[in-house]
Amino acid sequence: MTLIWCNGQWLEPSDFRIAPTDRGLMHGLGLFETILAVDGHPVFAERHLARLALGCQRLGWPFGFPDARQTMAELAARNGFTSGRSRIRLNVTAGSGVMGDLTPGDDRLILMTAARAAEPPATTTANLSPFVRNERSAFAGLKSNSYAENPVALDHARRLGFEETVFLNTAGNLCEAATSNLFLVRNGTLLTPSPASGCLQGITRAVVIELAARLDIPCEEAALPAALIDEADEVFLTSSIRGVMGVSRFEQRALPAGPLTGQLRLAWNGEVHRECGE
Secondary structure, eight states: OOOEEETTEEEOGGGOOOOTTOHHHHHOOEEEEEEEEETTEESSHHHHHHHHHHHHHHHTOOOOOTTHHHHHHHHHHHTTOSSSEEEEEEEEEOOSOOTTOOOOOTTOOEEEEEEEOOOOOSEEEEEEEEEEEOTTSTTTTOOBSOOTHHHHHHHHHHHTTOSEEEEEETTSBEEEESSSEEEEEETTEEEEEOGGGTOOOOHHHHHHHHHHHHTTOOEEEEOOBTTHHHHOSEEEEEETTTEEEEEEEETTEEOOOOHHHHHHHHHHHHHHHHHTTO
């Protein structure tokens, strides 16, 4: 673990403390963002902060962090991540309090850590998860610390030889992958599950939708029946750290490298470079 930032202080990991009664620790009552940094520059930081602020608003929590982008850059620099790719995690916990009361405790944490990030793969493999997303959950659409079902689902997929896994929701429609958003291409049109599916509205997802409009690629956010993924010409996933990744195999079906996936991956990389002032 590298040097961390917590509630305005720079700390060694050995000096970090969390209250054993923090509801983020006890119940997963917290929110987080994972931000890509390239050569020490946080990418799409304002978008991540805006999503975190909206999540806090849903829970009735105040959130203000006017120097967040500068603090992220300083965190990367202090940890020696001024070249290459790194991952910054920004976490907000509820702090101590009474069960059934969401009021943030005086000991709540706003915490940032940094770690080296590997170069992203161009493609990945995925299966259909036996577990489902609940689109009517109180936490649907929030990037919540209540995250354990994702590694459990990923572990199940990896035991079967896949790198990612795709969830349906309780209505039987496509929702998202464990750590990424889902896109299909069919007859030249981009399709992605709508927010009503229960999916997280990912930052890269939003950027790709904007890029598609700029590139005159038709794009629809809709309720997508599960069978559509077997009829898609291309399938790709998006995440903040890995960007746009083509799915080269879904279940036992091999998928060719698709032209729209490649075009959007290239465009996303261009946006990242622009964010970093290159």
